[in-house]
Amino acid sequence: MLKDLIEFIAKSLVDNPDAVQVSEIEGEQTSVIELKVAKEDLGKVIGKQGRTARAMRTLLGAASTKARKRAVLEILE
Secondary structure (H helix, E strand, O other): OHHHHHHHHHHHHOOOHHHOEEEEEEOOOEEEEEEEOOHHHHHHHHOHHHHHHHHHHHHHHHHHHHOOOEEEEEEEO
8 A cells, every 4th residue: 555655656756657666665663665766757756855755754654554564654765
C-alpha cells in the first residue's frame, strides 16, 4: 500500500513516468521505501528547498500510521 502511494505520486510529478522505480525494504517495525527517478526528473521530485519531498514524506507518515507501521522515504540518485 505504501509503495503504491509513493509510486503514484512520483509518476504524477515526473516527465518520464516509465523511469520511476520504487522498492520497499521491510523490517520488523520499519519499512524503507526507495524511490529512483530519471536524472532530469530528480528536481521535480525534490522540489524547491525540498518541499515536494517533505510533502511526500508527510503523506507517507500519515499512511504508515494508519497501517501501524513506520515508513521512511529514501530518494536515490
